[in-house]
Amino acid sequence: MSSIWCCRPTAADSDIVINKSVSMAAPIKVVVTGAAGQIAYSLLYQIASGAVFGPEQPVYLHLLDIAPMMGVLEGVVMELADCALPLLAGVLPTANPEEAFKDVVAAFLVGAMPRREGMERKDLLAANVRIFKEQGQALDKVARKDVKVLVVGNPANTNALICSKYAPSIPKENFTAMTRLDQNRAQSQLAAKVGVPVKDVKRVIIWGNHSSTQFPDASNAVATIGGAEKSVAQVINDDEYMKGTFVTTVQKRGAAVIAARKMSSALSAAKAASDHMRDWFLGTGDRWVSMGVVSDGSYGAPPDVVFSFPVTVSNGQWKIVQGLTISDFARQMLDATGKELVEEKQEALDVCKD
Numbered sequence: 275m276s277s278i279w280c281c282r283p284t285a286a287d288s289d290i291v292i293n294k295s296v297s298m299a300a301p302i303k304v305v306v307t308g309a310a311g312q313i314a315y316s317l318l319y320q321i322a323s324g325a326v327f328g329p330e331q332p333v334y335l336h337l338l339d340i341a342p343m344m345g346v347l348e349g350v351v352m353e354l355a356d357c358a359l360p361l362l363a364g365v366l367p368t369a370n371p372e373e374a375f376k377d378v379v380a381a382f383l384v385g386a387m388p389r390r391e392g393m394e395r396k397d398l399l400a401a402n403v404r405i406f407k408e409q410g411q412a413l414d415k416v417a418r419k420d421v422k423v424l425v426v427g428n429p430a431n432t433n434a435l436i437c438s439k440y441a442p443s444i445p446k447e448n449f450t451a452m453t454r455l456d457q458n459r460a461q462s463q464l465a466a467k468v469g470v471p472v473k474d475v476k477r478v479i480i481w482g483n484h485s486s487t488q489f490p491d492a493s494n495a496v497a498t499i500g501g502a503e504k505s506v507a508q509v510i511n512d513d514e515y516m517k518g519t520f521v522t523t524v525q526k527r528g529a530a531v532i533a534a535r536k537m538s539s540a541l542s543a544a545k546a547a548s549d550h551m552r553d554w555f556l557g558t559g560d561r562w563v564s565m566g567v568v569s570d571g572s573y574g575a576p577p578d579v580v581f582s583f584p585v586t587v588s589n590g591q592w593k594i595v596q597g598l599t600i601s602d603f604a605r606q607m608l609d610a611t612g613k614e615l616v617e618e619k620q621e622a623l624d625v626c627k628d
C-alpha cells in the first residue's frame with residue numbers, strides 16, 4: 275500500500291500501515307462506531323489531535339459504519355489524511371464489527387439512529403438496542419478484556435446495559451453511558467446565571483437516565499468567585515430556579531437543539547464524549563464528573579441498570595462519590611429516573627429475545 279491510509283473496508287489488521295513519522299509511545303487502537311455520522315465528524319478530529327488520550331499518545335482509528343455508508347466513510351478518511359495530524363498513526367474503515375473491535379483499548383459506540391423532533395430518546399429503543407446486542411457480542415469475541423466502552427447512541431444508558439450483558443467476558447465496570455453532555459450543559463447554565471467562567475463551576479451532578487427524567491442537581495455545586503469557593507445555591511438564592519427552570523432547561527436541552535437545528539446535538543456531543551473518555555483514561559483528581567455506570571444500588575438507585583452518578587476516576591477506575599445528602603426533592607427525582615431505567619431495561623430485554 276502506498277499511503278499510510280488504509281481505505282479498504284475489508285482490510286485485515288496487518289494491512290494498517292503505520293505513519294513512520296510517529297515516534298512517541300506505541301499507538302493504541304481506538305474504535306468509533308457511526309463513523310460516517312454527525313457526531314463522529316467532530317469526534318474523530320478531537321481523538322486524532324490528542325485531546326482525548328494526550329499529546330504524546332499516537333492512535334490508530336478503527337472506523338465502523340454500515341456497508342451503505344462506506345463511500346461516505348471514504349470521504350471522512352480522506353479528510354483525516356488531509357488534516358496531517360502527527361498523532362494519527364493509521365485508519366481502518368470497515369463495516370465488520372469484529373474487525374473494528376479487534377484489540378481496541380477504547381470504544382466510542384456512537385452509531386445508532388438519532389431522534390427527530392417530537393420523539394423521546396426511549397422511542398429509539400426498539401430500533402437501536404439490537405445494534406448494542408450485536409456489538410456486545412463482537413466486543414466479547416475480539417476486544418481486549420480491559421477495553422473501556424463509552425455508549426453515546428440513544429437510549430444510551432439502556433444500550434450500555436445491553437452491550438455489557440452480551441459481553442460477559444468483559445467486566446461490567448468497563449461499560450459506561452454518556453451523561454457528560456448533560457453535565458456540561460448544567461455547568462454552563464449555572465456559570466451564566468452566577469456570572470463566572472464555566473471552568474469556575476464545579477460539582478454539578480447528573481443523576482439517572484440520559485432522558486427527560488434525568489436529575490441535574492446543583493445542590494452541591496460550588497463556584498469560584500473572587501478567588502473563594504462559594505455555594506452556587508447560596509449565591510443564586512432562588513429555590514424555584516434551582517428546582518424548576520434550571521432542571522427543566524437541562525432536561526430538555528437536547529430537544530431544544532433538535533427544534534432549532536432540525537438535527538440532534540453533534541458538536542457538543544462529540545466534545546462531551548472526548549471529556550468523558552479523557553477523564554476515564556487520564557483521571558479526574560478530586561473533580562467530580564457524571565457517568566452512567568452499572569448501579570450497585572448507591573443512593574437507593576435500582577441495581578443492575580446503567581445509572582448516572584457522580585464519580586471520580588483514578589488509575590482508569592471510576593468510583594461513585596459517596597456520602598452526599600439526598601433531600602426529599604432529590605429522592606423523588608432519583609426514584610422517577612430509576613423507575614424509567616427499570617422499565618427501559620425490561621423493554622430492551624424483550625426486544626433482544628427476538
Ligand SMILES: NC(=O)C1=CN([C@@H]2O[C@H](COP(=O)(O)OP(=O)(O)OC[C@H]3O[C@@H](n4cnc5c(N)ncnc54)[C@H](O)[C@@H]3O)[C@@H](O)[C@H]2O)C=CC1
Pocket residue numbers: 307308309310311312313314338339340343384385386387388389405425426427428429430452453455456484538539540543
Ligand atoms: N448520549 C448523548 O448525550 C447523546 C447521544 N446522541 C445519540 O448518538 C447517536 C448518533 O447520533 P448522530 O451521529 O447525530 O447520528 P447520525 O445519523 O448522523 O450518525 C449515525 C451513524 O451511525 C451509523 N450506524 C447505524 N447503525 C450502525 C451500526 N449497526 N454500526 C455502525 N454504525 C451504524 C449510521 O450509518 C450513521 O452513519 C444517536 O442515537 C443520537 O441520539 C446524540 C447526542 C448526545
Ligand SMILES: O=C([O-])CC(=O)C(=O)O
Pocket residue numbers: 388389395428455527528529531532538539543
Ligand atoms: O436529544 C437528543 O436526541 C440527542 C441527545 O441525546 C442530546 O442532545 O442530549
